[in-house]
Each structure stands twice: as C-alpha cells, then as structure tokens.
Amino acid sequence: MEITIREERAAHAAVSAVERLVADGVPGRLAAGDPTLWGEEAEAEAATRLGWLSLPRTSRELLPEIAELVAWAAAEELTNVVLAGTGGSSLAAEVVCDSADVPLTVLDTTDSQQVRRALAEGLAHTVLVVASKSGETVETGSVLRIFEAAFQDAGIDPATRIVIVTDPGSPLAPAAADAGYRLVLARPDVGGRYSALSAFGLVPSALAGVPVERLLDEAAEVAPLLSRPEGNPGLLLGAVIGGSALAGRDKLVLEDQLSELNGLPVWIEQLLAESTGKDGRGILPVVGADPSGVGDELVLAIASDIGDVRVDGPLGAQFLVWEYATAVVGRLLEVNPFDQPDVASAKRATAALLVSPHEPNEPVLVDGPVEVYGSTSAHDLPGVYSELLHAVPHDGYLAVLAYLDRLAAFDAPVPDGADFVEMTDAWMAADAATLRALLALRTPRPVTFGWGPRYLHSTGQYHKGGPPTGVFLQITGVVQDDVPVPGRSYTLRSLQLAQALGDLTALTELGRPAVRLHLTDRAAGVAHLLAAAQEA
Ligand SMILES: O=P(O)(O)OC[C@H]1O[C@H](O)[C@H](O)[C@@H](O)[C@@H]1O
Numbered sequence: 001m002e003i004t005i006r007e008e009r010a011a012h013a014a015v016s017a018v019e020r021l022v023a024d025g026v027p028g029r030l031a032a033g034d035p036t037l038w039g040e041e042a043e044a045e046a047a048t049r050l051g052w053l054s055l056p057r058t059s060r061e062l063l064p065e066i067a068e069l070v071a072w073a074a075a076e077e078l079t080n081v082v083l084a085g086t087g088g089s090s091l092a093a094e095v096v097c098d099s100a101d102v103p104l105t106v107l108d109t110t111d112s113q114q115v116r117r118a119l120a121e122g123l124a125h126t127v128l129v130v131a132s133k134s135g136e137t138v139e140t141g142s143v144l145r146i147f148e149a150a151f152q153d154a155g156i157d158p159a160t161r162i163v164i165v166t167d168p169g170s171p172l173a174p175a176a177a178d179a180g181y182r183l184v185l186a187r188p189d190v191g192g193r194y195s196a197l198s199a200f201g202l203v204p205s206a207l208a209g210v211p212v213e214r215l216l217d218e219a220a221e222v223a224p225l226l227s228r229p230e231g232n233p234g235l236l237l238g239a240v241i242g243g244s245a246l247a248g249r250d251k252l253v254l255e256d257q258l259s260e261l262n263g264l265p266v267w268i269e270q271l272l273a274e275s276t277g278k279d280g281r282g283i284l285p286v287v288g289a290d291p292s293g294v295g296d297e298l299v300l301a302i303a304s305d306i307g308d309v310r311v312d313g314p315l316g317a318q319f320l321v322w323e324y325a326t327a328v329v330g331r332l333l334e335v336n337p338f339d340q341p342d343v344a345s346a347k348r349a350t351a352a353l354l355v356s357p358h359e360p361n362e363p364v365l366v367d368g369p370v371e372v373y374g375s376t377s378a379h380d381l382p383g384v385y386s387e388l389l390h391a392v393p394h395d396g397y398l399a400v401l402a403y404l405d406r407l408a409a410f411d412a413p414v415p416d417g418a419d420f421v422e423m424t425d426a427w428m429a430a431d432a433a434t435l436r437a438l439l440a441l442r443t444p445r446p447v448t449f450g451w452g453p454r455y456l457h458s459t460g461q462y463h464k465g466g467p468p469t470g471v472f473l474q475i476t477g478v479v480q481d482d483v484p485v486p487g488r489s490y491t492l493r494s495l496q497l498a499q500a501l502g503d504l505t506a507l508t509e510l511g512r513p514a515v516r517l518h519l520t521d522r523a524a525g526v527a528h529l530l531a532a533a534q535e536a
Pocket of ligand 1: 087088132133136192340457
C-alpha cells in the first residue's frame with residue numbers, strides 16, 4: 001500500500017499533521033484501540049466501535065461458516081445473488097464484486113421500477129442476502145418483505161433462499177431464527193461504514209463468487225504498519241486529508257479512471273462524509289467529477305498520477321487503510337468519526353410522513369414533463385438551475401439527489417450495430433446522473449450526485465451536519481407500477497416519496513436552499529432535465 005503526495009501544499013499540510021499526530025502518540029494508540037483519541041464526548045462510543053482494527057485477523061474465524069454457505073448455495077444452484085442492504089451494509093460488497101467482475105444485484109433502493117427489475121431476474125436461482133447491522137433500516141426491511149412474498153408466490157420456501165447478516169441483539173436475529181433463515185451474526189463492535197472486512201462485506205461477496213480470504217490477506221499484510229510513526233500509510237493518508245482540510249482544502253475529489261478497483265470512491269465517500277461531516281465541519285467527497293481547480297479542492301487519485309495525492313494498493317488493504325485514515329481525520333478535525341447524529345433527522349421526518357402521509361401542494365412551476373416544488377422565482381427549468389447555481393456560496397457545493405431507478409439508463413434504445421462508445425453515449429443521454437456533469441460545466445464549485453435513498457446513509461450526514469454551504473436539487477419520478485410492502489401500511493411509492501420529502505424537510509429546516517423536480521414521465525423527464533441544463 002503506497003501513498004504518494006505529489007503536490008507541495010498537500011505535502012506541507014501532511015508533514016505538520018504527521019508531526020502533531022506522532023507527538024501525541026496517535027499511531028500506536030490508534031492501532032492499540034485507544035478510545036480516548038476523539039475527546040471525552042466520543043469516548044464511550046469509540047470504546048465499542050474499534051473492532052475493525054482487528055478484522056483482518058478475527059474475520060478469519062468466519063471463513064469456515066462462509067465456505068459452508070457457499071457450498072450450500074452451489075448445491076442449491078443459487079447463482080443469482082441479491083443483496084438487500086444499504087450504506088455500510090452493501091457498499092463494500094458492491095466494490096468487491098464489481099472489482100472482481102462478479103455479478104451482484106444490490107437493492108439499496110425504494111424505487112418500484114428498480115425492485116421490479118430485480119424480481120424479474122427470476123427467483124428460481126436467487127439467494128437473497130439481507131444485511132443490516134441495526135436490523136431496523138426501513139428500505140432493507142421492505143425489500144425483505146417483498147422478496148418473502150415473491151418467493152412464496154412462486155412456490156418457493158423463503159427459508160431455502162434467505163441469508164440474514166446482522167448484529168446479535170438486532171430485531172432481525174430472532175426474526176431470522178423464527179423464520180428458519182440462515183443467520184450470520186456480525187461483530188457488534190464494528191460500525192456500519194467500517195464493516196467492509198466483516199461479515200457484511202464478506203458474506204455477500206463470497207456467495208457471489210469472490211475468494212474473500214484474499215481480502216483478509218491483503219489487509220493483514222498492511223496491518224502491522226499501522227502502529228508505526230513512519231512508513232504508516234494510514235497515518236499519512238489521514239494526515240494529508242485532515243491536514244489539508246484544516247488548511248482550507250476540504251473538498252476531496254476522488255479520481256479513479258485508471259483504477260482496476262471499480263467503485264471504490266463511492267465506498268470512500270460514505271466512510272469520509274458520514275464520519276467527518278458533523279458539527280459544521282467535515283470533508284466533502286466529490287465522486288465521478290473532474291477537478292475544477294478551485295482553491296479548496298484536494299485531488300486524490302487511485303492508481304494514477306492525475307491528482308495531488310496518489311493511492312496504490314490492493315482492495316483489502318485499501319479498506320483497512322482508509323478506515324484508519326478516516327479515524328485519523330476525525331482526530332485532526334476534532335469530530336467523533338463513529339456517530340452519524342444528523343442521519344436521524346431525515347429518518348424522523350420520513351417516519352412522520354409514513355404515519356400521516358401528505359402529498360405536496362401544487363407545483364410552483366411546470367416545465368414539460370418536469371414539475372418544480374420549493375421556493376423559486378424562476379419561470380422555467382433553465383432558470384431554476386441558474387438560480388440554484390447562483391445560490392452556491394464561494395466555498396459551497398451543489399448536490400443533485402435522484403430518487404429514481406439507477407439502472408433505467410440501460411433501457412435506452414441503442415442503435416443497431418452501435419459500438420461501445422455509441423452505446424455509452426446513448427446510456428449517458430438517458431441517465432439522470434449526467435445532470436451532474438452538465439451542471440458542473442456551469443460552475444467552478446463542486447457538483448455532487450447521489451442516488452436516494454442510498455445517499456441518506458452516506459453524504460446525507462454531511463449535507464445536514466457538515467458546513468452549511470450546500471445547495472440541493474432533488475429529483476423524484478412518477479411511479480407507474482407501485483409495489484406493496486407486505487405487512488405494512490405503505491407501498492414502495494409512498495415510502496420513496498416520504499424519504500425524499502423527509503430529507504427535503506430536514507434540509508429546509510436547516511435553512512439550506514433546496515428544490516425538488518418531479519418527473520411526470522421518467523424517460524422524457526430525464527431528457528428534459530439534461531436538455532435544459534445545456535441551455536444558457
Ligand atoms: O446496517 P444498517 O443498520 O441497516 O444501516 C445501514 C446504514 O444506515 C444508517 O442510517 C447509517 O447512517 C449508515 O452508517 C449505515 O451503514
């Protein structure tokens with residue numbers, strides 16, 4: 001694992017941060033699991049959240065159980081692996097499988113279209129892994145209920161198809177035992193976003209076909225370096241990110257175009273944003289964007305020389321080193337890297353909306369297939385964009401947040417005989433995420449993109465708890481074919497809307513500028529959103 005600092009300002013920031021950290025004995029204390037490193041208020045929580053440091057060793061105990069599960073799935077010919085889990089309970093497995101080029105369907109969504117898409121893959125050879133540390137995450141529980149009913153409707157006993165990964169003491173553990181599901185208990189002393197090398201990252205990846213022992217080997221190789229004051233990649237990475245943030249460079253552009261680790265920035269994004277974005281401070285990870293050269297930006301590239309900092313290493317080592325670095329950043333920024341105090345406000349608003357749902361009033365503006373809700377004095381969609389971009393403060397950012405089917409772009413018609421470039425162009429022209437790039441052309445400030453509700457468990461913490469400099473553009477879409485959630489009073493449509501509106505409420509109560517665009521026709525709406533962004 002190697003961290004190379006390629007730029008002078010970043011090197012200065014890192015050197016002085018390392019000096020302070022070493023003078024305080026941080027490398028040795030952190031590696032030994034000292035819970036006092038983040039101040040008195042964080043101590044009690046930190047004392048129960050440092051188990052990730054020893055996962056390269058302790059997770060080995062899981063390998064026989066995992067091998068038994070893999071053998072069972074093979075014997076039952078369960079080749080289609082679906083993972084219901086969000087945030088820390090699915091992002092690591094997604095990177096592991098994408099990087100190994102192994103298929104895994106992740107359902108961290110409440111979008112009816114996306115859930116129906118997964119159901120349509122066929123249930124005969126499907127194993128559903130339900131991963132939730134708390135056992136209380138509403139979208140994960142909803143997907144479990146939908147799949148239980150779908151298995152039953154298909155004449156398949158759910159007990160032969162469902163694997164639960166959860167903490168001892170979570171409500172899912174006894175529920176799984178009652179239902180006869182296979183149950184893997186995770187370590188309770190590892191927080192969700194630090195759980196990549198625990199059962200949460202390993203079980204779904206192994207079932208999908210990845211030899212996960214290698215991840216533990218890679219992490220174990222780097223682990224002994226983490227107690228050292230020198231030659232310690234975790235210390236250096238934390239020092240350059242945290243030290244740069246203290247010097248005013250708190251937007252971290254994560255560049256991975258040349259990396260063979262597919263999707264690692266999205267995992268890093270959750271780890272850093274949720275761990276540091278609180279008390280009005282924090283690092284804003286910017287994923288999938290080109291550097292814009294603004295003064296408060298630090299560019300970090302995985303396996304390339306494109307940035308100010310270069311990070312090389314195998315995936316297992318990356319997981320452990322980034323977790324350690326994040327804990328170091330927490331120490332430098334004087335925040336508790338193990339809590340997520342502001343995630344709860346959106347959850348509360350969502351829960352209230354589920355109990356007493358209310359559909360929003362009339363839109364303030366309708367532009368083709370796009371309805372605009374919120375406070376705006378614009379007369380059309382290009383005007384809404386201009387107003388929002390104008391509202392971004394000199395040190396701020398624009399966040400685009402889409403509650404849609406994130407695979408919908410692949411439905412776009414591709415011309416016969418199209419080559420890969422033409423196919424990619426067709427997909428991009430149908431992808432709501434393309435809006436990020438188009439709006440980024442119109443501002444020097446960072447523009448981020450997140451799929452809802454996934455971002456609620458990631459950058460959502462930073463949006464509400466970090467510096468009050470964000471401007472928010474939320475996108476929702478009409479639901480054609482709603483999915484009921486068995487045993488619940490809500491459907492996926494009402495849950496998805498409650499999550500979107502709940503977060504919007506939490507943001508506006510904090511005084512953040514926020515507008516919602518609702519697509520009354522999804523495909524035409526996305527095309528309209530993108531066309532309007534290209535108008536001056
Ligand atoms: O694993 P779960 O308990 O379902 O939690 C899933 C995710 O949601 C929570 O709201 C936290 O913000 C995340 O850190 C966590 O990874």
